[in-house]
Amino acid sequence: MEQTAERPARSDRCRDGLATAAAAAYRFSRKGSEPMERIHKKSALAETSTLLLAARDLGAELLWGRYERQLPLCAFTSNGLSCRKCFQGPCRINPFGDEPSLGVCGADRDQIAMETLFQATVEGVMESARAVRLLGVAGADEDFPDVSRGLSPETAERLSKAGVLPVKRDDVLGVQNSFFSHKGYLSQTLNDLTRLGLIHYGFLSQAAAALKRAPARPTFYPDGINVLLAGQVPAELIQAIRQEAAQRAGGKRVNLFAQGTHGSPFAMAAADHGSPELALGMNVDALIVASNASWPGIEALAGKYGVPAILADGRSLCETAAEAIEQAARHARDALHEPSVEKIQPAEAGDAPGLPHERELRRALQSGRIAGAVVLFGEANAKQTFFERTLALMDAALAERALVFLGGDLGAQHAALGAEIARRQGAQLTAFAAALAEDGLRPITSFGSAFEFPSVVSLVSALRAGSGSHPTPVVVAFPEFFRASTWASAVSLLSLGFTVQIGTRLPFWGSPWLAGAMKTEWQKITGGTFLADPALPEPRAQAAELAARLKAGTGR
Numbered sequence: 375m376e377q378t379a380e381r382p383a384r385s386d387r388c389r390d391g392l393a394t395a396a397a398a399a400y401r402f403s404r405k406g407s408e409p410m411e412r413i414h415k416k417s418a419l420a421e422t423s424t425l426l427l428a429a430r431d432l433g434a435e436l437l438w439g440r441y442e443r444q445l446p447l448c449a450f451t452s453n454g455l456s457c458r459k460c461f462q463g464p465c466r467i468n469p470f471g472d473e474p475s476l477g478v479c480g481a482d483r484d485q486i487a488m489e490t491l492f493q494a495t496v497e498g499v500m501e502s503a504r505a506v507r508l509l510g511v512a513g514a515d516e517d518f519p520d521v522s523r524g525l526s527p528e529t530a531e532r533l534s535k536a537g538v539l540p541v542k543r544d545d546v547l548g549v550q551n552s553f554f555s556h557k558g559y560l561s562q563t564l565n566d567l568t569r570l571g572l573i574h575y576g577f578l579s580q581a582a583a584a585l586k587r588a589p590a591r592p593t594f595y596p597d598g599i600n601v602l603l604a605g606q607v608p609a610e611l612i613q614a615i616r617q618e619a620a621q622r623a624g625g626k627r628v629n630l631f632a633q634g635t636h637g638s639p640f641a642m643a644a645a646d647h648g649s650p651e652l653a654l655g656m657n658v659d660a661l662i663v664a665s666n667a668s669w670p671g672i673e674a675l676a677g678k679y680g681v682p683a684i685l686a687d688g689r690s691l692c693e694t695a696a697e698a699i700e701q702a703a704r705h706a707r708d709a710l711h712e713p714s715v716e717k718i719q720p721a722e723a724g725d726a727p728g729l730p731h732e733r734e735l736r737r738a739l740q741s742g743r744i745a746g747a748v749v750l751f752g753e754a755n756a757k758q759t760f761f762e763r764t765l766a767l768m769d770a771a772l773a774e775r776a777l778v779f780l781g782g783d784l785g786a787q788h789a790a791l792g793a794e795i796a797r798r799q800g801a802q803l804t805a806f807a808a809a810l811a812e813d814g815l816r817p818i819t820s821f822g823s824a825f826e827f828p829s830v831v832s833l834v835s836a837l838r839a840g841s842g843s844h845p846t847p848v849v850v851a852f853p854e855f856f857r858a859s860t861w862a863s864a865v866s867l868l869s870l871g872f873t874v875q876i877g878t879r880l881p882f883w884g885s886p887w888l889a890g891a892m893k894t895e896w897q898k899i900t901g902g903t904f905l906a907d908p909a910l911p912e913p914r915a916q917a918a919e920l921a922a923r924l925k926a927g928t929g930r
């Protein structure tokens with residue numbers, strides 16, 4: 375952390391210099407007063423408390439403890455006002471209008487905030503590109519499938535007019551934040567952001583095409599040995615683990631659970647209450663830490679739980695796989711799991727529904743049994759109470775008779791989220807579910823990783839195409855997330871002309887101008903609507919915004 379910003383004595387300049395909405399985002403603390411980022415309840419899911427108490431009894435520190443020690447967060451970086459683009463810096467801009475107002479090179483607040491936004495988007499695109507490569511799919515180095523397939527004609531026409539279609543894999547080498555060079559290049563930069571969104575969607579489409587050819591999803595064995603993957607390991611390592619398991623697991627079957635940048639089709643998504651740190655408190659027998667895992671502290675935590683951690687490092691795949699299986703088998707044999715310990719479960723367990731068929735959706739729409747659809751995608755973030763905002767949005771969507779599609783790590787928790795919503799809505803949800811049963815639909819369905827976004831986009835685009843003069847309202851919300859690749863998915867959906875609601879405070883709003891431009895200019899290019907504000911609304915206020923979109927029938 376570089377520096378903590380506190381309100382300067384000349385607060386009159388703050389009042390004068392910033393727009394009211396943006397100023398709400400700049401409530402920096404005086405020493406000893408409440409920090410801008412609050413310490414809060416850890417999870418909205420009551421069942422998580424068992425795991426939290428078990429971790430406390432063990433003396434294991436989870437991510438919330440580390441988050442609290444970071445408070446108050448650095449105000450320059452959390453507003454996108456620090457720049458590390460070159461080695462004359464790092465530079466920072468005073469958020470209150472005081473000096474410094476320019477970087478060494480002369481870049482101002484808007485240019486530096488735009489650079490932060492652009493770099494975060496590029497990083498997200500690269501995360502997904504690497505994930506596609508790790509899938510080991512044939513043709514990963516070939517060009518993208520035609521991303522305009524599955525889009526509404528209106529959106530395809532808009533994007534073609536903007537010159538961003540067709541999109542090719544090599545286009546990633548040509549995009550840049552020209553606005554940093556000169557503000558006269560704004561439209562070029564916004565076009566390049568749109569192009570980045572489409573490039574990202576191209577990578578997702580490439581993975582989606584490959585996954586259609588992937589073998590059937592793995593089976594869960596309740597008495598099996600449980601291996602948790604943090605991050606994404608190469609597909610070849612998964613194959614090696616399966617081979618070694620047949621020889622070294624003492625006749626037991628092995629369950630491979632994933633929690634990483636993207637779930638692998640060859641492993642099961644873990645219903646882990648939102649974090650692999652919590653999953654370690656379930657009956658996990660070994661942890662494999664991939665080179666792209668986002669939890670540098672997880673090996674030390676695994677040590678606390680007595681769970682062996684294995685690196686997918688430079689050894690041969692067979693050596694790594696053999697070590698993982700031997701250690702996991704030993705742990706399963708020797709570890710004493712208390713009967714009360716929550717068992718790790720796959721998200722796909724039981725009767726988890728996948729995406730519905732277009733025909734059934736259309737029938738429900740025509741009969742008036744559903745009024746729209748809401749896609750909720752993301753992963754829990756320590757800055758917010760886990761799943762609180764997701765639950766608020768689910769509640770609002772279902773009350774408006776919109777179907778809810780949960781994806782990403784939110785999709786992996788659909789059973790717990792569904793149970794919590796049933797508790798909150800009671801008879802209302804039961805009645806909606808009974809009405810939908812006529813169409814073979816359920817109020818809440820889940821899909822997998824971002825690689826399934828192309829299927830979701832095709833489904834809702836077809837729905838819209840068939841809804842005549844009253845377009846079906848569809849909102850894609852990202853209520854909680856921390857990964858750059860999830861932000862890139864949001865940019866993709868905006869680029870495809872969707873209404874996109876953001877429920878995490880974005881680190882770009884040090885420029886009130888940029889916050890405004892993102893709303894107005896992006897809509898002009900793609901037709902998409904960006905629902906995000908410098909001051910993140912409370913979950914219920916954001917749920918009301920979602921409900922208003924559905925009511926107005928202007929979700930998309």
Ligand code: SF4
Nearest residue numbers: 457460463465477479
């Ligand atoms: S503001 Fe300019 S000089 Fe400073 S780090 Fe960024 S690019 Fe370099």
